[in-house]
Amino acid sequence: MDFPQNMSMEEAFALAEAEAKLKQVLKESTVRFENAVIPNRLNEDWRFGRPHKHAVALAELLQSDTPSQGEATVQHAGDAAVPVTSEDDDLRQTEMLMPTIGSDALLGMHLKRFGSGYALYIEEDTKEPILLTYKTDTLYTPSTFIMLAPGVKAHVIEQHYGNEKGTIFATRNIQVAEGAELKVELQPYGCARCMVITNIQNMGGKVVHYTHHFACDWAREETVAEIYTPGADNQLFSANNLICNQVLDQHTRQIHHVGGATSNLLYKNVVDDTATGIFAGNIYVAPCAHNTDAYQSNRNMLLSEKATIHSLPGLEILADKVRCSHGSASAPMDEEQLFYLLSRGIPRDEALALVSHGFLQDVVDKFERS
Amino acid sequence: MSLIIKDLSARVKDGAQILNGINLEIPKGEVHAIMGPNGSGKSTLSKVLCGHPDYEVTGGSAELDGQDLLAMSVDERSRAGLFLAFQYPVEVPGVTNANFMRAALQARMPKGETVDAVDFYKTMRNKMAALGMDTKFTARAVNEGFSGGEKKRNDILQMMMLEPSYAILDETDSGLDVDALRIVSDGVNAMRAPFRSFLVITHYKRLLDYIKPDVVHVLYKGRIVRTAGYEMVEHIEKNGFDFLKSEE
Ligand SMILES: Nc1ncnc2c1ncn2[C@@H]1O[C@H](COP(=O)(O)OP(=O)(O)OP(=O)(O)O)[C@@H](O)[C@H]1O
Ligand SMILES: [Mg+2]
Numbered sequence: 001m002d003f004p005q006n007m008s009m010e011e012a013f014a015l016a017e018a019e020a021k022l023k024q025v026l027k028e029s030t031v032r033f034e035n036a037v038i039p040n041r042l043n044e045d046w047r048f049g050r051p052h053k054h055a056v057a058l059a060e061l062l063q064s065d066t067p068s069q070g071e072a073t074v075q076h077a078g079d080a081a082v083p084v085t086s087e088d089d090d091l092r093q094t095e096m097l098m099p100t101i102g103s104d105a106l107l108g109m110h111l112k113r114f115g116s117g118y119a120l121y122i123e124e125d126t127k128e129p130i131l132l133t134y135k136t137d138t139l140y141t142p143s144t145f146i147m148l149a150p151g152v153k154a155h156v157i158e159q160h161y162g163n164e165k166g167t168i169f170a171t172r173n174i175q176v177a178e179g180a181e182l183k184v185e186l187q188p189y190g191c192a193r194c195m196v197i198t199n200i201q202n203m204g205g206k207v208v209h210y211t212h213h214f215a216c217d218w219a220r221e222e223t224v225a226e227i228y229t230p231g232a233d234n235q236l237f238s239a240n241n242l243i244c245n246q247v248l249d250q251h252t253r254q255i256h257h258v259g260g261a262t263s264n265l266l267y268k269n270v271v272d273d274t275a276t277g278i279f280a281g282n283i284y285v286a287p288c289a290h291n292t293d294a295y296q297s298n299r300n301m302l303l304s305e306k307a308t309i310h311s312l313p314g315l316e317i318l319a320d321k322v323r324c325s326h327g328s329a330s331a332p333m334d335e336e337q338l339f340y341l342l343s344r345g346i347p348r349d350e351a352l353a354l355v356s357h358g359f360l361q362d363v364v365d366k367f368e369r370s
Numbered sequence: 371m372s373l374i375i376k377d378l379s380a381r382v383k384d385g386a387q388i389l390n391g392i393n394l395e396i397p398k399g400e401v402h403a404i405m406g407p408n409g410s411g412k413s414t415l416s417k418v419l420c421g422h423p424d425y426e427v428t429g430g431s432a433e434l435d436g437q438d439l440l441a442m443s444v445d446e447r448s449r450a451g452l453f454l455a456f457q458y459p460v461e462v463p464g465v466t467n468a469n470f471m472r473a474a475l476q477a478r479m480p481k482g483e484t485v486d487a488v489d490f491y492k493t494m495r496n497k498m499a500a501l502g503m504d505t506k507f508t509a510r511a512v513n514e515g516f517s518g519g520e521k522k523r524n525d526i527l528q529m530m531m532l533e534p535s536y537a538i539l540d541e542t543d544s545g546l547d548v549d550a551l552r553i554v555s556d557g558v559n560a561m562r563a564p565f566r567s568f569l570v571i572t573h574y575k576r577l578l579d580y581i582k583p584d585v586v587h588v589l590y591k592g593r594i595v596r597t598a599g600y601e602m603v604e605h606i607e608k609n610g611f612d613f614l615k616s617e618e
Pocket of ligand 1: 382407410413
């Protein structure tokens with residue numbers, strides 16, 4: 001290992017120790033992937049809405065020799081965007097260290113196809129949103145890395161197109177430096193299967209994250225939003241309209257490693273027909289993370305008797321002086337709201353559409369205002 | 371042409387009987403007031419007339435210009451010319467005031483025609499200005515986060531946009547500041563016309579000093595127990611509802 005010349009003994013020692021630790025962690029994470037089992041019904045994080053069926057099918061697809069094949073495009077990124085290649089060991093390591101919520105085995109399989117997607121090293125404010133798209137009609141496993149330099153303001157939109165038969169399994173690593181502000185949207189469209197593992201590492205900036213799934217048969221999101229520096233602010237939003245037999249399985253962790261920071265989550269679904277919505281969220285506040293503000297709210301509107309919702313909000317608070325709350329509500333459409341619209345002469349079908357659309361639009365409004 | 375209510379009785383679905391044979395006739399062009407103690411059934415009467423699903427009509431009839439009001443759906447009643455400014459206007463998250471009003475006006479257009487957006491915004495802005503409302507309210511979600519008085523004004527704005535032939539105002543004065551009360555009353559008075567009538571529900575004389583009623587009814591325990599002129603307002607303001615004790 002080469003040390004910079006002006007480095008003191010102590011610094012060199014610390015650096016060597018850090019490198020050794022990283023090696024150990026990487027070794028352990030290899031073990032982690034080797035030991036991980038494909039999710040089954042007994043797995044706490046894969047319990048509801050029969051998602052394990054999809055997990056098994058996804059695992060089978062990933063274990064087969066189907067190559068990762070797809071098209072990645074990026075617009076309005078200037079020179080910030082660099083294609084991810086299988087030779088990029090730093091990025092591969094970053095992905096190896098990603099936390100999952102029950103999907104270590106699947107992440108391990110994702111790593112075997114590592115080498116597609118984009119890394120965005122954003123050092124200047126974006127004038128228009130950077131638009132990333134991933135498209136496939138077979139199997140595609142891109143990785144996205146977004147790194148925001150201190151004080152920079154950026155907006156990134158990531159779209160996945162599965163062309164009805166395609167499976168997209170994407171990972172996303174988002175790192176935001178002090179004083180930086182990132183708005184980031186994830187929009188999967190029309191995938192047969194869609195799986196996204198996201199890790200947000202906030203070092204004292206602001207991250208406003210919004211996901212909106214459209215016409216995917218099965219979609220699973222694992223989002224771990226971590227705070228490492230006081231003053232950081234993570235805002236997580238999601239709004240989805242689930243119809244037919246769709247399953248949306250969302251898992252979140254809001255992790256406060258340090259105090260004096262904020263995280264906020266608002267996930268809303270309108271669930272119709274025989275669709276299923278699953279939300280399992282957790283707020284973790286580390287023992288020393290005093291003066292944390294953390295909120296989590298999952299709200300669902302059920303439009304059909306055959307629609308299903310599983311909502312499991314959770315808190316794990318090990319510090320004092322925190323302001324935390326979690327809430328979950330699943331209910332049919334609010335009769336008073338509907339009546340109000342009807343009483344102004346708006347026909348029933350349209351009133352239903354306005355109220356259910358408004359229920360989700362509320363999230364979009366909050367995202368846009370954040 | 372009038373709103374004719376005969377022996378109207380209603381109860382909360384699977385619950386208490388609230389209206390016990392209401393008789394009321396409101397001819398076009400007139401302003402009627404309803405007063406009565408808390409819980410006597412004033413809001414229930416107005417919601418039953420609009421077809422609120424919480425209530426079940428147990429007897430009697432209501433006719434709007436000769437049409438059977440009770441046979442119509444909630445939205446049909448509105449399009450037939452009935453309007454209720456609510457005692458507690460509802461918040462509708464994510465639906466902007468402008469989209470809400472445009473949908474309501476669109477529902478009144480002949481088949482194949484659409485509301486002209488430019489005209490619509492112009493009209494809406496003018497009416498908002500008349501009510502002293504900031505135009506930013508067009509883009510805000512219906513009543514969401516509005517103050518009590520702002521919600522009341524917003525309901526009156528809707529009335530001015532929809533130009534109903536029968537408007538029921540349920541305690542529109544509550545929550546309005548002194549200036550707003552005058553502004554809203556001016557708005558209502560400007561809409562008074564031979565082809566339109568109002569049913570004003572209130573507890574206070576100050577509103578009826580602005581919007582002078584032709585007839586005053588007293589509702590008590592789900593029945594109209596007195597029908598009189600403006601002098602009744604003064605009587606109630608001075609003496610309260612003690613005189614109703616004889617009705618027990
Ligand atoms: N949906 C309901 N469920 C249960 N009780 C109801 C319902 N609606 C009305 N009531 C009851 O019916 C009675 C009449 O209520 P209403 O709101 O019509 O009174 P009001 O005359 O408008 O009173 P106020 O002057 O306080 O506005 C009250 O006792 C009320 O509690
Ligand atoms: Mg009332």
